[in-house]
Amino acid sequence: MNILFATSEAFPLIKTGGLGDVSYSLPRALQEMGHQVALILPGYRSVKHKLGRPDRRYALADEFLRDDVLLSYYGHSALGLPLYLVESDSLYDRDGGPYESGPGEGWYDNGDRFAQYCRAVVCLLKGGAAEIPQRFDVVHCNDWQTGLIPAFLQRLALPVRSVFTIHNLAYQGLFDRGTFDYLKLPDEWWHLDSLEFYGNFSFLKAGIVYADWVTTVSPTYACEIMHEPLACGMGGLLQHHRHKVVGILNGVDYDAWNPATDPYIRFHYDQHSLQEKINNKLEIQRNTGLRLSKSTPLIGLVSRLVEQKGLDWIVSAMEATLGEKVQWVVLGAGTQQYERQLQALAQANSKVISVTIGYDESLAHGIEAGCDLFAMPSRYEPCGLNQIYSLRYGSLPIVRRTGGLADTVIDASEDALEQGSATGFCFEEPSARAFTETVRRAIALYRKQKTWRKLQQQAMDQRFDWQHSAQAYLELYEQE
Ligand code: ADP
Ligand code: GLC
Secondary structure (H helix, E strand, O other), X not given: OEEEEEOOOEOOXXXXXXXXXXXHHHHHHHHHOOOEEXXXXXXXXXXXXXXXXXXXXXXXXXXXXXXXXXXXXXOOOOOOOOEEEEEOHHHHOOOOOOOEEEOOEEOOOHHHHHHHHHHHHHHHHOOOOOOXXXXXXXXXXXXXXXXXXXXXXXXXXXXXXXXXXXXXXXXXXXXXXXXXXXOOOOHHHOOOOOOEEOOEEEHHHHHHHHXXXXXXXXXXXXXXXXXXXXXXXXXXXXXHOHHHEEEOOOOOOOOOOOOOOOOOXXXXXXXXXXXXXXXXXXXXXXXXXXXXXXXXXXXXXXXXXOHHHOHHHHHHHHHHOOOOXXXXXXXXXXXXXXXXXXXXXXXXXXXXEEEEEOOOHHHHHHHHHHOOEEEEOOOOXXXXXXXXXXXXXXXXXXXXXXXHHHHHOOEOOHHHHHHOOOOEEEEOOOOHHHHHHHHHHHHHHHOOHHHHHHHHHHHHHOOOOHHXXXXXXXXXXXXX
């Protein structure tokens, strides 16, 4: 099967969150299963710098594309897959992030940037770059940035199947009527049954309405988004299309996330050499200025610092447990308010709280390897990858029972402890109190060394490989 994977980010070229990881490992898993997979990304400046000269450049024939849009092709990219870049100097060749010019500041022309990207993808699919021999059976679209692709495909009646994956329903790609007109989208799309959404229009809605299949990244999230509050206004629409909505749990890349081989960590370990994990803990304490202590439970957090991730509950729990024997190590970037609150706490309590603001792949691995517990008290979580990495690293996750967190972590209840199935700590109620209580429950269990060791081993035994999920996607690609 010939698959085109359309995404706005892909590790290691450009990544802001889990979408980047998925866009790296899912296409590779599909390729390993014997399929032809190519990726197509916007040609951001930083990505072009990383890739250097393309093997080929193609002009695209489409009356709605800007004059400076062209397609570059890399046969062997850092992704291990053939890669197309949609290039446009006026749209993508600039400093700043893929979606934002600065923290919290979406690019003023995002509607145009991703509409042109979608048009270019469709142009490739319809054979608009005549010299390209490759034809595609299916296009796999991801998140709002790619939402117009299924809509254009349907309009052109192209024989290419489409799967649209929602990684986060809260990001809807909403723009106003003026933008709709500017983008020269078909008039009949300004309709309740099409792209129009409460007086604006939504790229995400386009994907949901027109794709052959709509997937989300965990079975629990697929149920949650049918109703408010997690439906974000789209519950009725999703229920209407229920027959084509499927939850497929993300896998993770165990080549990149394996404590026995991780090149970013100094002391490698597995289930049978967990004593080495302590050395990673001392290493991270040393590197971040925390007090050196083998016996103080260390809680890690690597995250976008946004409301979704329960950052206010983290701040409250840190404050509430200040006098108690526990340390925190945080890495992340996001909302200024949270960055400031966390930095202030770390400054005043530097031996027990360390906060690094920024994006740091190496430190992210170091934290996974060095901490005892990993906090993910998300308000909602479509899938979540860090809790799965944490399981693999024997760093027991503390999660709220929602979305993919509910599908991957088993609470250390008395029953689960007895049955030997527990892998972490879950709480239900969306509140600082419930999270803080769970932190304390985890710390209490940490003192029972034998039980703790067993829990770690159970967590490390879990596997969320891509093969299984990739197979589920393949079945959708093939189904009429
Ligand atoms: P989301 O996509 O909602 O941000 P996920 O848990 O699915 O959450 O994925 C987050 C990914 O981004 C993980 O691979 C995580 O390690 C990484 N990540 C998040 N913030 C940082 C950071 N500040 N530095 C390094 N990696 C980060
Ligand atoms: C989104 C979600 C996250 C998910 C990731 C990859 O960013 O917030 O839960 O793991 O996409 O699918």
